[in-house]
Amino acid sequence: MRIDTLKAGYGQRLVVDGVSFTVVAGRMTALIGPNGSGKSTLLATMARLLQPMGGTVLLDGRAVHGQPTRALARELGLLPQSPLVPEGLTAYELVSRGRHPHQGFLSQWSDADDAAVEEAMHLTGTRDFAATPVAALSGRQRQRCWIAMAMAQQTSVILLDEPTTFLDLRYQVEVLDLLARLARDLGRTVVVVLHDLNMALAYADTVLCLKDGRIRAVAGEGRSLAAADVADIFGVEVEALIHPRTGKPVFVPLGVTRGAGT
Numbered sequence: 196m197r198i199d200t201l202k203a204g205y206g207q208r209l210v211v212d213g214v215s216f217t218v219v220a221g222r223m224t225a226l227i228g229p230n231g232s233g234k235s236t237l238l239a240t241m242a243r244l245l246q247p248m249g250g251t252v253l254l255d256g257r258a259v260h261g262q263p264t265r266a267l268a269r270e271l272g273l274l275p276q277s278p279l280v281p282e283g284l285t286a287y288e289l290v291s292r293g294r295h296p297h298q299g300f301l302s303q304w305s306d307a308d309d310a311a312v313e314e315a316m317h318l319t320g321t322r323d324f325a326a327t328p329v330a331a332l333s334g335r336q337r338q339r340c341w342i343a344m345a346m347a348q349q350t351s352v353i354l355l356d357e358p359t360t361f362l363d364l365r366y367q368v369e370v371l372d373l374l375a376r377l378a379r380d381l382g383r384t385v386v387v388v389l390h391d392l393n394m395a396l397a398y399a400d401t402v403l404c405l406k407d408g409r410i411r412a413v414a415g416e417g418r419s420l421a422a423a424d425v426a427d428i429f430g431v432e433v434e435a436l437i438h439p440r441t442g443k444p445v446f447v448p449l450g451v452t453r454g455a456g457t
């Protein structure tokens with residue numbers, strides 16, 4: 196995916212202000228940044244939910260905003276932030292919805308649909324509660340069902356908006372492990388909005404740091420973040436330590452920088 200001088204927002208208000216980057220196929224890219232920095236707006240524009248105010252989003256060289264919804268949904272899947280659970284739907288039925296873009300005019304369910312749903316439920320560990328209504332599942336189980344739905348869509352690109360929110364440490368790790376496997380083992384291209392900087396740095400191949408609708412720093416691709424970048428982006432003074440196993444930096448917060456949040 197190539198994002199070129201993309202501008203997006205709401206009404207007259209510009210929220211994403213001329214952002215350019217390339218999403219490397221088969222890798223995991225994380226978007227991080229303070230609340231309101233434009234991460235969700237950027238992701239929604241990449242997924243064609245919002246029209247750009249300028250610039251382009253190209254997928255395999257074609258503009259996503261010029262493509263029919265169904266055709267794009269076979270290439271690109273989006274898991275939005277806190278999606279609404281359709282009433283009465285079981286986990287299996289929810290995951291099966293991921294197959295809609297692949298079904299023909301008569302919407303006939305095929306062996307390929309079965310296989311895709313089965314694989315997605317297996318990989319996400321959601322088979323055990325396939326017959327349970329999604330509304331009756333725990334937050335962690337529900338989140339895995341949504342991810343399974345996005346996986347069953349079998350798109351080459353999956354965009355996820357804060358899939359680890361509300362999950363405790365163990366389940367955050369579980370979701371991030373799953374996303375890393377999707378990229379590493381299945382060759383899917385994963386773009387994920389995260390809030391935890393250290394988690395993003397540990398898991399993603401590339402971390403794009405947004406502030407005020409612009410990319411202020413990039414980690415990965417031979418570049419790394421410095422404590423000064425974190426202070427600039429988040430308004431927090433940090434100490435950078437080197438992770439003993441990965442050799443990557445880990446940022447330990449020391450306090451809010453003077454003037455931040457005013």
Ligand SMILES: Nc1ncnc2c1ncn2[C@@H]1O[C@H](COP(=O)(O)OP(=O)(O)OP(=O)(O)O)[C@@H](O)[C@H]1O
Binds near residue numbers: 210
């Ligand atoms: N539907 C909308 N209509 C108008 N303004 C919006 C809408 N959605 C978001 N905004 C505004 O756009 C700005 C960026 O919001 P966005 O949700 O993209 O940021 P974010 O970085 O994802 O934030 P967070 O980390 O809090 O989820 C915010 O000021 C927000 O109030």
